[in-house]
Each structure stands twice: as C-alpha cells, then as structure tokens.
Amino acid sequence: MKWIKRLLLNWVKDAQRDQLHESCYENKGMALTEDVASSEDDDIEMGKAVRFAVLPARGGCVLEIKSWDKKEHEWETITHVIPEGQDVAHAVGQLVSMEMLRR
Numbered sequence: 001m002k003w004i005k006r007l008l009l010n011w012v013k014d015a016q017r018d019q020l021h022e023s024c025y026e027n028k029g030m031a032l033t034e035d036v037a038s039s040e041d042d043d044i045e046m047g048k049a050v051r052f053a054v055l056p057a058r059g060g061c062v063l064e065i066k067s068w069d070k071k072e073h074e075w076e077t078i079t080h081v082i083p084e085g086q087d088v089a090h091a092v093g094q095l096v097s098m099e100m101l102r103r
Helices: 002-026 032-037 088-102
Strands: 050-057 060-069 074-083
Touching: 050 088, 060 088, 074 088
Parallel strands: none
Antiparallel strands: 050 060, 060 074
C-alpha cells in the first residue's frame, strides 16, 4: 500500500513541476518581478509583500522575515530572536511593523 502512495505522490509532484515549467515558457516575455509579484492562489499584487515565519525554539522563538529585493532580484532574509518570557505577539508585531517602515 505504501508503494501506491509513493507512486501517486511522485506522479503529482511531476505533474506540478511540468505545469510550472509550461507556464514559465508561456510567459517567457513576462518580467521576473511581475512573476514574483503575483501569487499562484490569487491575483493580488504581492510585489511589496513581507513574509514571516515564527519558529519555537529553546529559550524563545525565532522570527524570520523575507522580502523581495527588486534591485538584486532575490529574497532578502532577516532573522530575529525573541527571548523566552517576552510577549511573542507583541514582539512579532513590532518587528514586522519596523520591517514595513523600512521599505
């Protein structure tokens, strides 16, 4: 039974990869920033988006903030450590707000 699941999973991964490559070739004239700016799930402008992830760790939490750098054409990643005992929600709000102001 596990081999059927693996076979199906591999088939789905291959289909998704092929579909992604086909859409890239169809939109060959599209600029990279336009490709990054649009999300796969919706048509909202995401060029200036800030994405973050919070990872629980020993002694606190790790906050990773990613944003797209249009000049360098790469993701800029900034990592912060939130010490244990500090209000995580408040700290995340402050750090994300500061990152938005920096843009």
